[in-house]
Amino acid sequence: MNNNIDRPLDLLNNSRGKEVLVHLKGDKQFVGTLLAFDIHINLVLDNIKEIENGEIKRNLGLTFLRGDTIIYISPATTSLKKE
Amino acid sequence: MNNNIDRPLDLLNNSRGKEVLVHLKGDKQFVGTLLAFDIHINLVLDNIKEIENGEIKRNLGLTFLRGDTIIYISPATTSLKKE
Amino acid sequence: MNNNIDRPLDLLNNSRGKEVLVHLKGDKQFVGTLLAFDIHINLVLDNIKEIENGEIKRNLGLTFLRGDTIIYISPATTSLKKE
Amino acid sequence: MNNNIDRPLDLLNNSRGKEVLVHLKGDKQFVGTLLAFDIHINLVLDNIKEIENGEIKRNLGLTFLRGDTIIYISPATTSLKKE
Amino acid sequence: MNNNIDRPLDLLNNSRGKEVLVHLKGDKQFVGTLLAFDIHINLVLDNIKEIENGEIKRNLGLTFLRGDTIIYISPATTSLKKE
Amino acid sequence: MNNNIDRPLDLLNNSRGKEVLVHLKGDKQFVGTLLAFDIHINLVLDNIKEIENGEIKRNLGLTFLRGDTIIYISPATTSLKKE
Amino acid sequence: MNNNIDRPLDLLNNSRGKEVLVHLKGDKQFVGTLLAFDIHINLVLDNIKEIENGEIKRNLGLTFLRGDTIIYISPATTSLKKE
Numbered sequence: 001m002n003n004n005i006d007r008p009l010d011l012l013n014n015s016r017g018k019e020v021l022v023h024l025k026g027d028k029q030f031v032g033t034l035l036a037f038d039i040h041i042n043l044v045l046d047n048i049k050e051i052e053n054g055e056i057k058r059n060l061g062l063t064f065l066r067g068d069t070i071i072y073i074s075p076a077t078t079s080l081k082k083e
Numbered sequence: 084m085n086n087n088i089d090r091p092l093d094l095l096n097n098s099r100g101k102e103v104l105v106h107l108k109g110d111k112q113f114v115g116t117l118l119a120f121d122i123h124i125n126l127v128l129d130n131i132k133e134i135e136n137g138e139i140k141r142n143l144g145l146t147f148l149r150g151d152t153i154i155y156i157s158p159a160t161t162s163l164k165k166e
Numbered sequence: 167m168n169n170n171i172d173r174p175l176d177l178l179n180n181s182r183g184k185e186v187l188v189h190l191k192g193d194k195q196f197v198g199t200l201l202a203f204d205i206h207i208n209l210v211l212d213n214i215k216e217i218e219n220g221e222i223k224r225n226l227g228l229t230f231l232r233g234d235t236i237i238y239i240s241p242a243t244t245s246l247k248k249e
Numbered sequence: 250m251n252n253n254i255d256r257p258l259d260l261l262n263n264s265r266g267k268e269v270l271v272h273l274k275g276d277k278q279f280v281g282t283l284l285a286f287d288i289h290i291n292l293v294l295d296n297i298k299e300i301e302n303g304e305i306k307r308n309l310g311l312t313f314l315r316g317d318t319i320i321y322i323s324p325a326t327t328s329l330k331k332e
Numbered sequence: 333m334n335n336n337i338d339r340p341l342d343l344l345n346n347s348r349g350k351e352v353l354v355h356l357k358g359d360k361q362f363v364g365t366l367l368a369f370d371i372h373i374n375l376v377l378d379n380i381k382e383i384e385n386g387e388i389k390r391n392l393g394l395t396f397l398r399g400d401t402i403i404y405i406s407p408a409t410t411s412l413k414k415e
Numbered sequence: 416m417n418n419n420i421d422r423p424l425d426l427l428n429n430s431r432g433k434e435v436l437v438h439l440k441g442d443k444q445f446v447g448t449l450l451a452f453d454i455h456i457n458l459v460l461d462n463i464k465e466i467e468n469g470e471i472k473r474n475l476g477l478t479f480l481r482g483d484t485i486i487y488i489s490p491a492t493t494s495l496k497k498e
Numbered sequence: 499m500n501n502n503i504d505r506p507l508d509l510l511n512n513s514r515g516k517e518v519l520v521h522l523k524g525d526k527q528f529v530g531t532l533l534a535f536d537i538h539i540n541l542v543l544d545n546i547k548e549i550e551n552g553e554i555k556r557n558l559g560l561t562f563l564r565g566d567t568i569i570y571i572s573p574a575t576t577s578l579k580k581e
Contacts, residue, residue: 005533008540011562021558024154025524025567026108035088041540041564042091042124048157060104063157064094066124066150067564069108071522074546074561107237109191118171125174125207131240143187146240147177149207149233152191190320192274201254208257208290214323226270229323230260232290232316235274273403275357284337291340291373297406309353312406313343315373315399318357356486358440367420374423374456380489392436395489396426398456398482401440439569441523450503457506457539463572475519478572479509481539481565484523 012037015075020045024069031076032063041067095120098158103128107152114159115146124150178203178239185242186211190235197242198229207233261286264324269294273318280325281312290316344369347407352377356401363408364395373399427452427488434491435460439484446491447478456482510535513573518543522567529574530561539565 005011015034022030022043029052032045043065050058088094098117105113105126112135115128126148133141171177181200188196188209198214209231216224254260264283271279271292278301281294292314299307337343347366354362354375361384364377375397382390420426430449437445437458444467447460458480465473503509513532520528520541530546541563548556 005542008534008536008542008562010534011542011560028154036091036093038091044088044091044094060155060157062094063155064091065155066153068151068566069154070564071526071567072558072561072563074558111237119174119176121174127171127174127177143238143240145177146238147174148238149236151234152237194320202257202259204257210254210257210260226321226323228260229321230257231321232319234317235320277403285340285342287340293337293340293343309404309406311343312404313340314404315402317400318403360486368423368425370423376420376423376426392487392489394426395487396423397487398485400483401486443569451506451508453506459503459506459509475570475572477509478570479506480570481568483566484569 009037009039011075012041012073015073019076021074021076022065023071023074024065025071026069028069030060030063030065034073034075035062038067041070041073043067043070043073092120092122094158095124095156098156102159104157104159105148106154106157107148108154109152111152113143113146113148117156117158118145121150124153124156126150126153126156175203175205177241178207181239181241187240187242188231189237189240190231191237192235194235196226196229196231200239200241201228204233207236207239209233209236209239258286258288260324261290261322264322268325270323270325271314272320272323273314274320275318277318279309279312279314283322283324284311287316290319290322292316292319292322341369341371343407344373344405347405351408353406353408354397355403355406356397357403358401360401362392362395362397366405366407367394370399373402373405375399375402375405424452424454426490427456430488430490436489436491437480438486438489439480440486441484443484445475445478445480449488449490450477453482456485456488458482458485458488507535507537509573510539510571513571517574519572519574520563521569521572522563523569524567526567528558528561528563532571532573533560536565539568539571541565541568541571 018034019031020034030048030050032048035046036044046062048060048063049056101117102114103117113131113133115131118129119127129145131143131146132139184200185197186200195217196214197217198211201212202210212228214226214229215222267283268280269283279297279299281297284295285293295311297309297312298305350366351363352366362380362382364380367378368376378394380392380395381388433449434446435449445463445465447463450461451459461477463475463478464471516532517529518532527549528546529549530543533544534542544560546558546561547554
C-alpha cells in the first residue's frame with residue numbers, strides 16, 4: 001500500500017490546512033479547516049461551521065474541539081482507492 | 084501556515100484574557116473571559132454568563148469549569164483565514 | 167493580569183473557607199463552604215445544602231463530593247474584572 | 250481552619266466506624282457504617298440499607314460499593330461550623 | 333475494630349468461595365459463588381443466576397463479570413455489627 | 416478450591432477455543448468461539464452470531480469485540496460446583 | 499489452533515487492506531477498507547460508507563474513526579472454522 005497512512009494519526013497529519021467534516025456524539029456536525037490536533041484527538045479548526053440537516057446552523061470561526069466527543073473525522077477529499 | 088497554532092492548546096493559550104464561548108455536553112453554553120486552563124481542559128472564566136436560547140440565564144462571575152463536560156471552546160474572534 | 171489565577175486549581179485554592187456553588191451533571195446544585203479539594207476535583211464542603219428550583223431541598227452538613235460528576239464550581243464572590 | 254480536613258479523603262478517614270449517607274448516580278441512596286475506603290472511593294459499609302423515598306427498601310448487611318457510581322458521601326454528623 | 337476489613341478489597345477476599353449478590357448499572361442483579369476478582373473489580377462467579385423481580389431469570393453457570401458495570405457487591409452474610 | 420481460577424482472566428484463558436456467550440451494554444448478545452482476549456477484555460470470536468430474543472439475528476463470522484462495552488462473558492460449560 | 503490470532507489486535511492486523519464492517523455505539527454502521535489502527539482501536543478506513551437499514555446512507559471516502567465509540571469490527575471474510 002502506497003498511501004502514507006500507517007497509523008490513524010497520519011490521516012490527521014495529512015489533513016492539516018485542509019477542510020474536514022467532524023461528527024460528534026449526539027449527531028453534531030462541523031466542517032472547517034484542520035489547523036492542529038493532539039493524541040487525545042483534540043482539534044483546532046478554522047472557519048468552522050456547525051451543520052444541521054445539511055445547512056449551516058452557526059459560524060464559529062476558530063474553535064477548539066475536545067477529542068472525547070468525536071466519532072469520526074473525514075477529510076473533504078476523494079478516496080485513495082477508487083472502487 | 085503562519086497562525087501560531089501548532090497544537091490545540093496553543094489556541095487556548097492565545098485566548099487568555101479574551102472572551103470565549105464554551106459549549107458543554109447537554110447543550111449548556113457559557114461566555115466569559117478565559118483566565119486559566121490545564122491539560123484536562125479544566126478552565127477558569129471570569130464574568131461568566133450561562134446562555135440559553137441566545138439570552139443570559141445566569142451571571143456566575145468567576146467560575147471553574149471541569150474539562151470533562153466540554154465539547155468546544157470558541158474565542159470570540161474572527162477566523163484566521165478569510166473565506 | 168493580576169488575579170493570582172494561573173492554573174484552574176488556583177481558583178479552588180483561593181476559595182478555601184469561602185462559600186461556593188457546585189453544579190453537578192443531572193442539574194443537581196449544592197452550596198457550601200469549601201474545605202478541601204484534590205486534583206480529581208473531589209471536594210469537601212461544610213454546611214452544604216442541596217438547592218432545587220432556587221430553594222433548599224436538603225441540609226447535608228459536612229459532605230464529600232466526587233469530582234467526576236461536577237460541571238462547574240463558582241465561588242460566591244464578585245468577578246475580578248468589572249464589566 | 251482547625252477541622253483536620255486538608256484533603257477530601259481526610260473526611261472519609263475521620264468517618265471510619267461512623268454512619269454515612271452515600272448517594273449514587275441514578276439517585277440510589279444508602280446508609281451504613283463506613284468500614285473502609287480506597288483512593289478510587291470504593292467503600293465497604295456495614296449494616297447498609299438502601300433508602301427509597303425516605304424509607305428502607307432493602308437491608309444488605311456488609312457491602313462493597315464501587316466508587317465510580319458515587320456522587321456524594323455525607324457523614325451523619327453535625328457541621329463543623331455552625332451558621 | 334476487629335473485622336479484618338482495612339481496605340475495600342479485603343471484603344472481596346474474605347468472600348471467596350461464598351455466595352454474593354452483585355448489582356450492576358441498569359439494575360441487573362446476579363447471585364453466585366465468588367471465585368476470583370482483580371483490582372478492576374472484574375469478577376468470576378460460579379453457579380451464577382440473573383435475578384429479575386426476585387426471581388431467577390437465567391442460569392449462567394461460570395461467568396466473568398466486568399468490574400466497570402458493577403454498583404455493589406454484597407456477600408450473603410450477616411452484618412459484622414449487630415444493631 | 417481446585418478450579419484453576421485464581422484471577423478473573425484465568426476463566427477467559429481456560430475458554431480459548433470454546434463457545435462463549437457475550438452480553439454487551441444495551442443488551443446486545445453474541446455467541447461464538449473465543450480465539451483471543453487481552454487485559455482490556457477486547458475479544459476475538461469466530462463463528463460469531465448476534466442473538467436477539469433467543470434467535471440468531473446476524474452471522475458475523477470472525478469478529479473483534481471492544482472490551483469497553485462488555486458486561487459479562489459466560490462459557491457454554493457446566494458450572495464447576497454442582498448445587 | 500492454527501489461525502494466527504493470539505491477541506485481539508492480530509485480527510485487525512490481518513485485516514489491513516481488506517473490507518471490514520464497523521459497528522458503533524448508537525447503532526451506527528460503516529463498511530470500508532481498513533488502512534490503519536492503533537492500540538486505542540482508532541481506525542482509518544478508505545471508501546467508507548455509512549449503512550442504515552442495510553442501505554448506503556452516506557459516502558465518506560477516507561475517514562478517521564475514534565476507537566472509543568466502537569462496539570465491534572468484523573472483516574468481510576468467511577469464518578476460520580466451518581461449522
